Amino acid sequence: MLTAEKNRVLTEVGPGTPMGDYLRRYWHPIGGASELDANPIKAVRLLGEDLVLYKDLGGAYGLIDRNCPHRRADLSYGFVEETGIRCNYHGWLMDQRGNVIEKPYDDTVNPRGKERERCLAKAYPVKECAGLLFAYMGPQPVPELPIWEPFTWENGFREVVVSDIPCNWFQCQENSCDPVHFEWMHENWNVRLNGKTAPYAAKHLKLVFEEFDHGFVYKRVREGQTEGDPVWTIGRVTLWPNGFYLGNHFEWRVPIDDEHTLSVCWFFMRVPKGREPYVQDKVPTWVSPIKDESGRWISSHVINQDIIAWVGQGVIADRTKENLGASDLGIAMMRKRLFEELDAVAKGAEAKGTVRNSNVAKCIELPNITKKTSTEGIALEEFPNYPLLNARLKGFRHCAGQPPEVRKAFADAMGIQP
């Protein structure tokens, strides 16, 4: 249980709030690069700020204030040039840093005024990596973008899946440090969703959470397992501050504002042994729906089930009314560490896990139970021995609504029938 004040601190993300400023110290994935293929300009809202994401004709990405620095027209209706984005109202042109580099009429009538009258729009750096776009909205100096090791893997099919979730980011992230929910939400509930009442899944018997630079590793023992099992010896990663890493996919919960979260997921599937070299020419990005036609939340896919938990807790979960139990060890730990971090950063410390060394940032390894199958691959005939990978071959179980063209591209990569 938390006080209302502490809950407010954890959940408010706008500029000038403690958590908003803290989260701004990290690079956040804000979608897939391929989202800008059809239209190079996209209106976005991040951490309570209305912005425009674009790719200019020169191929550079930018993230700029939604409103033009001239007289506040909406730049999502602007157009891109060789460098930067131009406002559709009077043609002012802004570069990636937010510098106004052209004011067409002013430049004509007052050419010598050019340098004197420049002004600056709010703008943030954007980087592309592994098909994802990352933005940094925090103070200078900009930290390195951490390249997680899976982004460097070869011979795999990658896809990016995004959804808009109508609730606060932190209850989504708490789910990343909550192993017991797997047993109930993704296993036992599935038994019921499939019209059966048994058998229930193996019970969790023991949990530990260990902190490292980039988050927590959680380890568990379930009925039928021992402490020699990789789920205990290696574990899974709650990625600090708002991600989750499960071996061949990442999930992030990026705050749109206090009441909305952008779920951004990145998936990797290595092609079967013998199909190398496989080079993916474009990483597809698709939007996963979260409601069905009748307005109910979709429950058929794993992450959709998680979303039902998140939105079910309310738009902003009221943590003054909860009763934490033994399964919530990781959640209590994450909250405690966040409060400690807010204090430390207020005193001038670096935010946890900030990477300043470009050599380190190039490839950061995370604990991974199934690394071998993702890097070395397995032959198609071996897939039945790997139930999770085999299920993945048969269909996309994580998010609802995978478009048929993505399934086809995946099947072509794997050498299977769509």
Ligand code: FES
């Ligand atoms: S409002 Fe954008 S150029 Fe005038």
Ligand SMILES: [Fe+2]
């Ligand atoms: Fe889950």
